[in-house]
Amino acid sequence: MKRIILAAAAAALGIGAALTAVNAQQKLKIGFMYVGPVGDMGYSYQHDVGRKAIEAAYGDKVETTFLENVSEGPDAERAIEQLVRAGNKLIFTTSFGFMDATVKVAKKYPNVMFEHATGYKREKNLATYSGRFYEGRYIQGVIAAKMSKTGVLGYIGSFPIPEVVSGINAMLLGAQSVRPDMKVKIIWVNTWYDPGKEADAAKALADQGADVITQHTDSPAAIQMAEQRKIFAFGQDSDMIKFGPHAQLTGIVESWGPYYTERVKLALDGKWTSGDFWGGLASKTVTMAPFTNMPDDVKKLATDTEAAIASGKLHPFKCPVLAQDGKPVECKGGTHLDDGQILGMNFYIKGIDDKLPGN
Amino acid sequence: MELVEAILLTVITASTPLLLAASGELVVERAGVLNLGIEGMMIIGAACGFAAAFTTGSVFIGALCGIAAGAALAGVFAALTLGLAANQVASGLALTILGVGLSGLIGTSYIGQKIVGAAHLHIPYLSDLPFVGKMVFGQDAFVYVSVALIAAIWYFLYRTRPGLVLRSVGDNHASAHALGYPVLKIRTLAVLFGGACAGLGGAYLPLAYTPFWVSGMTAGRGWIALALVVFASWMPWRLLIGAYLFGGITILQLHAQATGLGIPSQLMSSLPYLATVIVLVVISWMRGKAGSPAPASLGLAFVPDR
Numbered sequence: 001m002k003r004i005i006l007a008a009a010a011a012a013l014g015i016g017a018a019l020t021a022v023n024a025q026q027k028l029k030i031g032f033m034y035v036g037p038v039g040d041m042g043y044s045y046q047h048d049v050g051r052k053a054i055e056a057a058y059g060d061k062v063e064t065t066f067l068e069n070v071s072e073g074p075d076a077e078r079a080i081e082q083l084v085r086a087g088n089k090l091i092f093t094t095s096f097g098f099m100d101a102t103v104k105v106a107k108k109y110p111n112v113m114f115e116h117a118t119g120y121k122r123e124k125n126l127a128t129y130s131g132r133f134y135e136g137r138y139i140q141g142v143i144a145a146k147m148s149k150t151g152v153l154g155y156i157g158s159f160p161i162p163e164v165v166s167g168i169n170a171m172l173l174g175a176q177s178v179r180p181d182m183k184v185k186i187i188w189v190n191t192w193y194d195p196g197k198e199a200d201a202a203k204a205l206a207d208q209g210a211d212v213i214t215q216h217t218d219s220p221a222a223i224q225m226a227e228q229r230k231i232f233a234f235g236q237d238s239d240m241i242k243f244g245p246h247a248q249l250t251g252i253v254e255s256w257g258p259y260y261t262e263r264v265k266l267a268l269d270g271k272w273t274s275g276d277f278w279g280g281l282a283s284k285t286v287t288m289a290p291f292t293n294m295p296d297d298v299k300k301l302a303t304d305t306e307a308a309i310a311s312g313k314l315h316p317f318k319c320p321v322l323a324q325d326g327k328p329v330e331c332k333g334g335t336h337l338d339d340g341q342i343l344g345m346n347f348y349i350k351g352i353d354d355k356l357p358g359n
Numbered sequence: 360m361e362l363v364e365a366i367l368l369t370v371i372t373a374s375t376p377l378l379l380a381a382s383g384e385l386v387v388e389r390a391g392v393l394n395l396g397i398e399g400m401m402i403i404g405a406a407c408g409f410a411a412a413f414t415t416g417s418v419f420i421g422a423l424c425g426i427a428a429g430a431a432l433a434g435v436f437a438a439l440t441l442g443l444a445a446n447q448v449a450s451g452l453a454l455t456i457l458g459v460g461l462s463g464l465i466g467t468s469y470i471g472q473k474i475v476g477a478a479h480l481h482i483p484y485l486s487d488l489p490f491v492g493k494m495v496f497g498q499d500a501f502v503y504v505s506v507a508l509i510a511a512i513w514y515f516l517y518r519t520r521p522g523l524v525l526r527s528v529g530d531n532h533a534s535a536h537a538l539g540y541p542v543l544k545i546r547t548l549a550v551l552f553g554g555a556c557a558g559l560g561g562a563y564l565p566l567a568y569t570p571f572w573v574s575g576m577t578a579g580r581g582w583i584a585l586a587l588v589v590f591a592s593w594m595p596w597r598l599l600i601g602a603y604l605f606g607g608i609t610i611l612q613l614h615a616q617a618t619g620l621g622i623p624s625q626l627m628s629s630l631p632y633l634a635t636v637i638v639l640v641v642i643s644w645m646r647g648k649a650g651s652p653a654p655a656s657l658g659l660a661f662v663p664d665r
Contacts, residue, residue: 196578204613220573
């Protein structure tokens with residue numbers, strides 16, 4: 001429904017833009033496309049925070065619009081076209097599943113600048129960007145190993161794609177660095193977003209002995225459940241301390257504002273070029289929510305780990321990384337796994353007594 | 360044993376919203392109307408229920424508002440399909456889209472807010488009994504209402520005269536009309552009741568299941584409720600069993616994963632739907648043999664001659 005209204009509004013804007021061509025010339029129109037509702041309090045919400053940062057930084061020079069709840073697949077292409085026809089000159093598509101649609105539309109409109117989050121296909125007018133979330137996961141693992149009494153972590157996964165798998169591995173590597181016998185129990189809920197099911201998964205993990213819960217899904221349900229069960233959990237995408245004032249240890253907060261404002265500045269100056277950006281703790285694309293509900297020594301360890309990763313002294317996937325069968329994984333990055341290996345990660349590391357779905 | 364108790368407790372909470380929404384739809388379909396808008400009515404019930412509970416601080420008022428909102432949206436459906444004899448399938452789908460959009464709008468200012476969830480019953484001694492205590496005497500009001508609702512619907516449909524009339528309207532609206540029964544009035548009441556139940560089922564999510572509001576939080580439960588009614592072959596008690604079975608499989612597959620049993624989660628998640636497909640096949644087979652359990656006038660528009 002909302003999309004239909006937006007489409008009508010977009011059409012109206014198109015006519016308006018034609019009539020006041022002079023005005024439209026001065027303003028850079030920027031379009032965003034989200035996979036979820038901006039009200040998910042998680043992934044799409046954080047991208048929208050980034051959009052608002054653009055508006056705050058450039059005020060009258062820009063005009064931003066967004067389409068929310070766009071499903072991945074054929075519908076995405078139509079939605080991107082809509083954004084183009086509405087006169088947007090810089091378009092951000094923020095979900096992995098929008099990749100092929102974005103490529104298609106980008107080829108059709110060479111004068112429009114496109115940016116696609118978490119993908120790997122680029123064009124002259126299509127840049128990609130993503131976050132090194134695994135860096136935050138490693139810190140979470142360190143904290144979890146210190147705080148867990150049972151020695152069992154619970155991990156709620158969405159889909160077994162490399163981004164999620166590398167998160168699980170990084171978390172356990174962090175945990176093993178403190179306590180080599182740490183275990184992780186993994187539940188795949190096969191959805192990015194179903195608060196009820198996420199809560200059920202958290203309950204199941206807690207019932208099976210996990211006392212620190214991590215999620216790679218988009219709602220605060222798991223952390224709220226942890227609060228009720230008086231165990232620990234981590235926020236995901238945004239600071240979720242409100243939902244677990246006694247449960248949240250920290251959280252991985254994505255902060256797209258700096259990247260978005262930087263790219264918009266380049267576009268305004270006419271210096272925008274395609275490229276690939278993968279920002280982590282160092283560029284503050286990934287930041288950690290305050291370290292809470294833990295003793296000072298754990299807090300210090302977490303802060304030190306964060307600083308070490310940000311400065312490049314510590315790499316979460318430093319070699320040797322042992323695969324499930326105990327054999328070391330080929331070390332393509334010299335002292336650590338290279339970006340390609342992390343982006344395509346499709347194996348569990350040693351210490352996970354589970355089978356990766358589809359393998 | 361403790362783990363079994365924990366699993367069963369989770370199954371009950373996971374099944375309750377399905378059961379509430381599906382029991383309303385069962386009555387609607389028994390009256391011969393197919394309302395595909397359960398998802399829309401659930402989410403609007405969730406949004407309004409949360410908004411009311413957050414503003415007043417009372418879960419009870421929230422539940423009432425959820426019921427009212429679901430019924431109000433069902434009223435739109437009734438006006439379209441019964442008043443104007445519009446296509447029920449198309450109207451139902453439109454109702455879902457409308458409900459999802461509207462709930463997002465209503466919920467905008469409540470995003471990221473949380474409330475204290477529905478209280479659980481506690482009877483000294485009884486609730487502390489091992490194993491059964493928490494399960495039977497320690498639930499929230501929604502759970503008791505959902506079970507009582509099934510009993511009431513069964514009694515109404517099979518033991519009262521108005522229930523018999525409602526079933527006859529669903530099976531042959533022309534005959535019911537010829538006998539002088541107000542077909543459209545009965546159907547309207549059934550549709551409103553269905554909306555109220557869906558609204559309550561939806562409200563259960565932000566009021567008891569996960570006490571916060573985020574848009575789209577019903578996440579397809581309305582469609583599962585729809586499948587459940589078919590699975591139950593329109594029988595109230597089978598619906599109760601079906602809802603707990605659906606909820607049970609969902610929860611069990613989560614536990615199966617956590618213990619690392621190695622059964623593909625996708626396969627287990629699809630089991631309830633597979634069961635529904637099998638039931639559908641059986642139903643269509645029965646149509647040839649002894650007559651289908653589906654209400655014969657299901658989904659057909661009725662325009663009384665004047």
